[in-house]
Amino acid sequence: MEAALLYLVAAICLVWSFLKDRQKTRIAIQKSFKAFEGILPQFLVIFLLVAMIMAILDTRTISLLLGKSSGGWGVFAASLVGAVTLIPGFVAFPVAAVLLQGGAGATQIAAFVSSLMMVGVVTLPLEIQFFGKRAAFLRNSLAYMFSFIVAVFVGWVVNQ
Amino acid sequence: MKILLRRYRFFLCATAACVLFLLLLPAYRNKAIEVIVFQTETMLLVIPPIFILLGLLDVWVPREQMMRFMGPGSGLKGTVFAFLLGSFAAGPLYAAFPVAAILMKKGASFNNIIVFIGAWSTTKIPMLLFESSALGLRFALSRLAIDIFGIIIISLLMKALLPTAEIERLYKQAEAFD
Numbered sequence: 001m002e003a004a005l006l007y008l009v010a011a012i013c014l015v016w017s018f019l020k021d022r023q024k025t026r027i028a029i030q031k032s033f034k035a036f037e038g039i040l041p042q043f044l045v046i047f048l049l050v051a052m053i054m055a056i057l058d059t060r061t062i063s064l065l066l067g068k069s070s071g072g073w074g075v076f077a078a079s080l081v082g083a084v085t086l087i088p089g090f091v092a093f094p095v096a097a098v099l100l101q102g103g104a105g106a107t108q109i110a111a112f113v114s115s116l117m118m119v120g121v122v123t124l125p126l127e128i129q130f131f132g133k134r135a136a137f138l139r140n141s142l143a144y145m146f147s148f149i150v151a152v153f154v155g156w157v158v159n160q
Numbered sequence: 161m162k163i164l165l166r167r168y169r170f171f172l173c174a175t176a177a178c179v180l181f182l183l184l185l186p187a188y189r190n191k192a193i194e195v196i197v198f199q200t201e202t203m204l205l206v207i208p209p210i211f212i213l214l215g216l217l218d219v220w221v222p223r224e225q226m227m228r229f230m231g232p233g234s235g236l237k238g239t240v241f242a243f244l245l246g247s248f249a250a251g252p253l254y255a256a257f258p259v260a261a262i263l264m265k266k267g268a269s270f271n272n273i274i275v276f277i278g279a280w281s282t283t284k285i286p287m288l289l290f291e292s293s294a295l296g297l298r299f300a301l302s303r304l305a306i307d308i309f310g311i312i313i314i315s316l317l318m319k320a321l322l323p324t325a326e327i328e329r330l331y332k333q334a335e336a337f338d
Contacts, residue, residue, distance in 0.1 A: 002250040002286050003205050010209035013216050024219050032215030035258055035337065036207065041168050043207075046254065047199045048174040052181050055192035088202070088252065089287045093294035100295060109295070110303060117282040123254045125170070130257040132333075134326055135318065139274065142317055143281075146310045150303060157302035 042126040049122045050086050057085055059095050066112055067104050078108040079147050082115030083140075086122050107155025114147035114154075206251040214262055218337070226266035234269065239312065242272040246279025256280040264334035270327050271315045278311030 017025045062085070066078050087095075096109045119140050120127065127136040165172075182189050230238045249256065259280075260273050268276075283304060292300035319327075 003209075006206065006209045006250045010212045014212060017216050017220065025216075028215035028219040029212070030215070031218055032211040035214060036211045039258060041171050043203060043254070044168075044171045045174045047196060047203070048171075048178045050199055051192045051195040052178060052188075054195045055181075055185075055188035058191055086252070089284075089290060093291050097294040106299060110299070113291075113295075114282070114303065114307075117253070118278070120253055126254050127257055130261050130334075132326060132330055135322055135330065138318055138321060139277070139314070142314045143278075146314060149310065150306050153306045154299060154302045158296070158298050 039126065039129065042129055045125060046086075046123055053084060053122060054086070057081065059087075059091070062112075063095060063099055066099055066108055067102055070105060070108065074105065074108045075111045075148065075151050078112040079115040079144065079151070082112040082117075082147065083119040083144055084121045085116060086120065087116060089117070092116055105155060106158035107151045110154035110158075111147050111151035114150040115144055118143035118147065202252065207255060210251055210255050210259065214259055218262055218265070221266060223267050226263065226268055230263065230268035230272045232269040234272070238269065238272045239275055242268070242275040243279045243283070243308070243311075246276045246281075247283045247285050249280050249284065250286070253277075253281045261334045261337055264331055265337050270322075270330075271319050274315035274318050275311055278307075278314060282307050282311070 014025070017028060062081055065081055066074070092113065096113060100106065100109055121140070124136055124140065127139070131139070178192070182192060228234065229241050234241070246256070249259075256277050260277055263276065264270075264273055288300055288304060291303070
């Protein structure tokens with residue numbers, strides 16, 4: 001659904017651009033290809049890294065890790081699992097929902113969801129490519145620390 | 161050929177590691193292949209329109225206009241714009257980085273770039289709807305509230321903690337996108 005909308009927007013912009021200026025459109029598409037080809041090596045590395053990590057940390061293993069652990073240790077474990085995994089939201093949310101219904105704490109789930117979305121250990125090579133080592137490490141570290149604040153806050157609100 | 165080999169050297173290393181992984185750990189084989197197929201599908205599906213938009217943005221949006229919307233002097237309006245731009249985006253976080261580079265090239269301020277990445281990573285609107293239906297409205301809304309706050313704090317901290325020279329270097333690097 002999301003992808004269809006994205007294609008629609010891209011197609012409309014492309015047609016509009018083509019009608020306005022063919023030469024400019026041609027340059028734009030050349031730039032698109034060049035940019036894509038430029039980061040293709042990093043993309044491919046990430047896919048393979050993700051494949052290996054996600055093969056071991058599949059949703060069942062994650063459920064086990066998050067379901068069992070509780071308390072402060074559980075929050076820590078959940079944030080770590082979130083940081084090293086790369087799962088799209090539409091897969092992660094249903095899993096998290098099942099865990100919540102199964103008795104996992106909202107605090108732990110919030111730590112997992114937050115670090116999953118904001119911290120990307122496997123995508124670091126790509127981030128470094130664009131933002132350099134310092135900025136990439138800093139952003140990920142700050143986002144990781146922030147996921148604990150999110151966990152405490154969301155846990156507090158949900159348990160009211 | 162040599163350049164190609166150099167550019168893809170990490171990919172070759174990762175491929176070798178992956179082949180070893182598949183050979184040595186047969187228990188994870190199916191799952192690993194499944195993930196590779198899924199990731200490739202996502203890339204082929206989501207990445208092309210993002211890059212088309214990227215190219216069009218580079219050609220059509222003049223630097224002055226982007227400066228006005230998201231530049232250093234854009235203030236609250238710029239932050240709100242960065243938030244909206246990231247929140248209406250689609251695709252995994254790694255697709256946000258090239259877009260951010262183009263925004264940098266066009267003169268968006270560093271704060272707004274970090275806000276944009278934060279919004280893309282966590283306050284995407286379709287995801288929020290999905291989150292509230294799966295985990296409850298309380299969960300989703302409280303996370304959104306603290307995230308908006310946190311994204312702004314992170315952007316301010318990044319700006320404060322990174323040396324100005326490093327930020328300038330990143331802008332120079334983004335300039336090279338062509």
